[in-house]
Amino acid sequence: MEFSDHIKTANVEDVVLRQPLHPPSRGTLCITGHHLLFSDREEGSSRQVLLLLRNIDAIEKRISGSSGTITIKCKDLRVLHLDIPGMEQCLNIARSIETLSCLDSVSEMYPFFYRPPDLSLHSQWGLSSPEKHYSQIKELHDKWRLSTVNSDYSLCPSYPPAVIVPKSTDDDLLKKVANFRQGGRFPVLCYYHRKNGMVIMRSGQPLTGANRKRCREDEHLLQAMIDGSDKGYIIDTRSSQQAQQARMTGGGFESKSSYSPVEETAQTDGKVGKALQESLIKLVEACGDESHNMDRWLSKLENSKWLSHVQTALSTAGLLAECVERDGHSVLVHGSEGTDSTLLISTLAQLIMDPCCRTLEGFLALLEREWVQAGHPFQQRCARSAYSHARLQQESPVFLLMLDCVWQVWRQFPLALGFSEALLLRLANEAYASDYGTFLCNSHQERCALGVTENTHCLFQALLRPVERDYYSNPLYEPTELAIWPSVHPQSLQLWRGFFLRWTEQTRQLEEAQEEIRNMVIEWGKLALSDTLSMNT
Structure with missing residues (x-):
């Protein structure tokens, strides 16, 4: 039709x-x-x-x-x-x-028709790939390898064709581990910490079931993860109760006795799915309250529990970063399927620890690795936002929650991140409705099957064009090699006004003032550079 x-x-x-x-x-x-x-x-x-x-x-x-x-x-x-x-x-x-x-048809959506004059479909699509990422980290090559065991997506539909795994594990072992992990998402490397050689791996939950089933190959894989360290950690983004309930449907969690010396596990309470979507709906309803009653507004804000989700996410990411950065241990992180809260926590932890992830290009590359390539189901999670009257199915604003957490870090460390709030707002918009193909579909496999990379433009590449780069860069940026540790005390976390209240007069005035300050800083920078060049000549 x-x-x-x-x-x-x-x-x-x-x-x-x-x-x-x-x-x-x-x-x-x-x-x-x-x-x-x-x-x-x-x-x-x-x-x-x-x-x-x-x-x-x-x-x-x-x-x-x-x-x-x-x-x-x-x-x-x-x-x-x-x-x-x-x-x-x-x-x-x-x-x-x-x-x-x-x-519903992806090929009928606007990214397949959008043709800006300054972008070419023949350009490389995306900023990186697992192969390129592996080749750039030479320190990995002694103990880690690039596996193409999933080249036909038969092992794990939501993984890319190539993944990074320990060298001591062969592809036959990976196939057995994939059968033991939710959605076939066997543990793969997502981050290597150059300072101490520790790593973060992520996966789906183990399918232990009510009988506490074991998988020797899975245990061997995690043993290989902590090679060179006295022990490792497993961070389960679910609560202890959620992990126990998962056993009734075939899922579960790793037993400390079976995974020694991965002898300590931590369980948090990162809610996703329906609970998070309902939290967003309640928050937007509170922001639309025109009664101008402060007590009512604060009550609605608290009842939405959105800032509690922000706090939990940042706390868990801080725990993960602390294990790697301060304690010097490798960590496996997972939730249920490993496509939502797992990606949220690993992204934030890398932002905390790694200065490369805090530049404009580094942050976009991080999102590409941890969300687009790693199989976050954007098509399902972002099908609806906060106003839809349709019955909730698989919608969940996990990506929006991640951007909110990044904004909290950006606000607490205004000099440490090389990008602006405007970038976070742009990404929030693009995830739900975009001219570009970056957030289409639910996995790498779906994008390949539908020709997304051949027939649409890449958002991340567009954001790095000179004009866009200037607009989305932070003029106050001062790189630091140190980790940045955001405060998660309730008084340190604020409502992201720029997103949730952006269509109000007060927020517009604030944005205008911020833009004027930004322009002044840029002009001062140009004058300082000009003076420096004059002195040198």
């Missing part, structure tokens, strides 16, 4: 648009296969609003007499109102939006 088959009314004149931070405007509304376009026709104005239909989370329509109003609630938390003359036109527009904003 063509896009035009879903569009009964393509253009409507005399539409009134009401949106945050702008006065109402009257103009022409146009709907296409992927966008909603509003053009202000008032004299002296050439303002346009272009909204990607994929960004729409929910719509509500109200008919009054011969006209109607459509309320559009977006995944970026904007709320727009369209007053449309003509009842039939209003209903037609509403039906088109409902259909075109929820297309």
Whole structure:
């Protein structure tokens, strides 16, 4: 079916648009296969609003007499109102939006049609690959190898074709371990700490079941992980109760007696899935409360438990970083499937420890390794945001939670990160609705099958173009080789106003002030450089 088959009314004149931070405007509304376009026709104005239909989370329509109003609630938390003359036109527009904003076919989505003039489909897609990452870390080559055991994705559908594993393990052993781990996600290396040679590995949960089943090959693999250290750690991102409950459905956790000298395990309480999605819904509802009652606002904020999730994530990441950086031990981290909280914790721990991950390019490469290549199911997790009336299925804002945690670190260490808050906001938007193919699909296998890398552009490469790089860089950045340890005390954590309250007048004024300060810092930097060059000549 063509896009035009879903569009009964393509253009409507005399539409009134009401949106945050702008006065109402009257103009022409146009709907296409992927966008909603509003053009202000008032004299002296050439303002346009272009909204990607994929960004729409929910719509509500109200008919009054011969006209109607459509309320559009977006995944970026904007709320727009369209007053449309003509009842039939209003209903037609509403039906088109409902259909075109929820297309299931990946190949029909806008990234497959987006063709900016300054990007080429023939360019390398992405910033790195497991092969390139392995080749860049020469210290790994003595004890670690690159395995292509998953080259046809038969072992683990959510892993890339190549992974880094201990040299002392062969591919036959990996196949047996994959059968023992949830989703085939056997332990693979995700981080090598150059300071002391310790590593972080990640995986899915062990399938021990109610009978506490063992897997000698899995035990051997973890023994190989801690080679050169007296013991290792296992961090389970689930609570002890969740791990125990998992045994009833075939899952479980590693026994200390079976995995000695991996003799100490830690279990946290990182909630994902439905609980995290409901937390986001409650938080957005609180942010939309117009009662202006401070006690009510604080109560709603606390009841959402969003900042508790932020605190838990940063605490667990700090624990992981402490094991590697301070105690000098290698660590395996996992949750249930290993595609959500596991990636969240490993990403934050690397940001804490590794200065390379704090540069603009290094951070984007980290996200590519730990989220895109490692199999976070973006298509499922980001199908809906906080406004949708649809029944929750597999939605969960884990990636948004990670960005919020990074923002907390950025706010506490304003000189230590080489990127700006604007980058985090851009990434949050792109995960839910994008012109680029980076966050399409749920795995590397799906992207290959659907031709994403051949037929769409890469967001991370686009963000590193000179103009974009300048905008998303932190002008105050001062590199440090030291680890940065964020505070997780409740008083140290704040609501991410730039995201959750960005469509309010107060936040816009704050953003304008920050942008003015940013421009001043950039100008001072240019003057200082000019003076230095003059003195040298």
